[in-house]
Amino acid sequence: MKTKSIFLLSFLFLMNCASKEEEIYTPVPYNLEIPTLFADKLIAPIIPTNNPLTEEGVALGKKLFFDKSLSGDNSQSCATCHNPKKAFTDETRFSDGIDGNFGTRNSMPLFNLAWNFNEKFTWDGKDFSLEKQAFEPVSNPIEMHSNWKKVVEKLQGNSTYPDLFLRAFGTSTIDSVLVTKAIAQFERTLISANSKFDKFLLGKATLTAEEQNGFNVFMDEAKGDCFHCHGSNNNPLWTDNQFHNNGLDATFTDLGLGKVTGDPNDNGKFKSPSLRNLKFTAPFMHDGRFATLEEVINHYSEGLQRSSTIDPLMKKINDGGVNLSTKEKADLKAFLLSLSDEEFVNNSSFNK
């Protein structure tokens, strides 16, 4: 009798497991479309094995990215400082948080993040992985100024989020890890690869004489010599994703990478930003000090400041830089603007 009861209980237990398994929703793998140029020229994007892209995860991440309930007073979302129309940055030098306080770094644009092969994010590389980066702004007192406990409570109490998390991650119990995983999934889908110059490389557009000459200035070691840090026709990310001191200051108020590593040799080094979408991402540099592209080009041409950590690729420092002619500067600007991707900033998949 006792044995029969055990069998019966075991059977009911197994049936229970089976029915629960049936309830578990299997998310649909997201088909990340790799642009032709990227597929041809670059190694595969970084997709963490513990956070594969799924249709449900990406959609949830997008909803969270635009959700103001992630901030302390429900007034700001990630998109407040990372506006899709501005290639996911904003137009101000420093962004103001919910209490009206300002940071000291310019909001970084967001695109092609899965091709950041060293996975060091932010201007100083302090966050290893997109998931880790997404943790920070929520609790930062000068940004969204909330805390994860409150955010999770709000999301858990929402009528739709628990089910969306269940579909994306197999659990309706929300936590900060799953929130940042979803946001990172959405961010990895933000691909920009359809600028005029991309089309030129694919044989679908023709450059003007100015744009072509500007590209030559960009690639000429004796002129702009931009390609060593900012990519090329063979590296269409238009960044090396490395950290350099590009001669902005003789002394540093912001140590950049040096503060993260503790190595004085890294003082004043910041990530090379991609040169894509400059049409939408002013102001420029880690501290947004330059309002226009002309100011940026003038810096490299005659504004370099000597310091102990300035990159050896910065040439002719005694002359302030490479001393481009007026025409070379104008042409370089024309080329740089050809890297702007109107389709990206108008892509409805990336907008609210």
Add this chain to the structure above:
Amino acid sequence: MKKYSFLLIVILLAFNSCKEELDCCVNPPSVNLKFTHNWDGVPITNQDFNELKFTNENGEKLSIERLRYLISNINLIGSKNNLLVDVGENSGTEISISDIENGTYDLSFRFGFSDEDNKDGTYQFLNSVSFDVPAMLGGGYHFMQFDGKYIDNNNQETGFNYHTIRAVDRTNPADLKFEDTSFEVNLGKVEIKNNTEIEIKVNIAEWFKNPNIWNLNELNTNLMGNFEAQKMMRANGKSVFSLGKVRQ
């Protein structure tokens, strides 16, 4: 001929991925090639970077800030591997080759790419780390990117970019003339006996002295398009590499 093009980190993953399969049967002998770096015999790692602690044959004090170079066609029993050694990132300094029978072999490799392999835009792992060469210089890839600073004749700290590529004569930009400045390094015979580690010593000081004593005050930047400088670099590079310890 089978060719491989990958960074060390990918190599390690690749070998790890097949390790279980190999363990089930028998562990074949493997060879680990290890590049070590020195300045006239004094060992160098990336911890020695960024300090003006070296003096070249011409008497100029200098620092190393970035040192990446390309090794291709590593030849041991006919295997052909390409490797990007990045001393600053401490990556690519070792490469493992498996499935090698015990025996005595000639070990050789090529510094840079021969013209045959130096095809513009075709190596994704090199494009991804911005190691390519502008089309105006004939395209293809850097063989070495060696950046640092030196104390110039005005006693001022100044940058240098000792970048080696296929030499290009741009006298007539419409008709570029090239000279293959990659070179083969033959380290002679090595005995492979079970698992073997082979040290390849890289004396960075040699880039500045043999046979051409390098004057950084004259040749410091914009060297990629300097036809004569590239040929001098090639000549100096030939004494940089030597066989170190072989451990079984």
